[in-house]
Amino acid sequence: MDRRPIGIFDSGLGGLTALKELRQLLPQEDFIYFGDTGRVPYGARSPQTLRRFAMEDVRFLQGHDVKMIVAACGTISSILSGEGIEGLNVPFAGVVKAAAEAACRATQSGRIGVIGTSATIRSGSYERLIKRLLPQAQVTVQACPLFVPLVENGYIEEDNPVTEMVVRDYLSTFDLQNPDTLILGCTHYPLIAPVIRRMMGNGVTLIDPGREAARHVKEYLFSHGLQTDGKTGRTRYFVSADTEDFDGIAARFLGHPLECAVEHVDVDDLCW
C-alpha cells in the first residue's frame, strides 16, 4: 500500500484522456496532473528537446513525491522509455506499448492505421511494436500535426466544420488501405474521437492510448502492492500557460467542472 499520488504529464490537454480513465479505474488514488501548455505542441520537436522536456516534467512531478509517473503522451513515449530519463526514481509508464498491444488484439484483417504527431510517426515506434507482435500486419501511418492545436484551442465539438475539414483531409490516407483498427496515437486525439469516428465509420475500432495505458497502470500498481484504499482520491492540476484556457476545455472534456483551481507553473522554473 502506498498513499502517495500518481503523476501524469503531457504537453497539454491530451493526458486528460488517461487521467479520466485512471480516475474511473482507481477512484481512491490521488493524482498530480501536469500539462506543459507553455511549450505545447511537443510533436514538432527534436528527440533531444523532447528528452529534456521529459526530464523537466518528471523532475516537477517528483517534486510532488509521486509513487509512479505516467507519460500520457504518445510523442514522449515514442522517443524514450523510463531508462532514458535521468534522475527518474519511481516506476514509469508510457502509452505506446499498451496501445499497440490493444490494436493487435482488436484487428481481424491485420490492417492497422496509426495517426500521431510528426515526431511519433517519424520515430516509427508504433509500426515497430505492431510488427513485432503481429508480423503479418499491414500498417499505414499518417502524421496529423494540426490536430493538437485544434484541441488546445477548443475546436472539439463533433460538428465543428474546421475540425471536420482537417480530419477528412488527413484520414483520406486510409481510403485505400481500409483498416479495421485505427490507433489514435496521440493522447490529444480522443478529444476529437467523435469526428474521427464519423469519418472512419462504425466498422473501425479506435484505440485510445490513454485508456489502454490506464489499464496497464492499474495492473502494475496492484501487482506491486502500490495501490491505496479507504478514501476518495483527489486530483491537482498544474499547467505552464494560462490556467483559464485549460480549465474550460478540460471541464468540457471531463464532463464536469474541475474540483479545484488549476495551478500555474512557470516554464522558467521547469528548466535546469
Ligand code: DGL
Ligand atoms: N498529447 C501528446 C501526444 O500524445 C503531445 C502532442 C503534442 O504536443 O504535439 O503525442
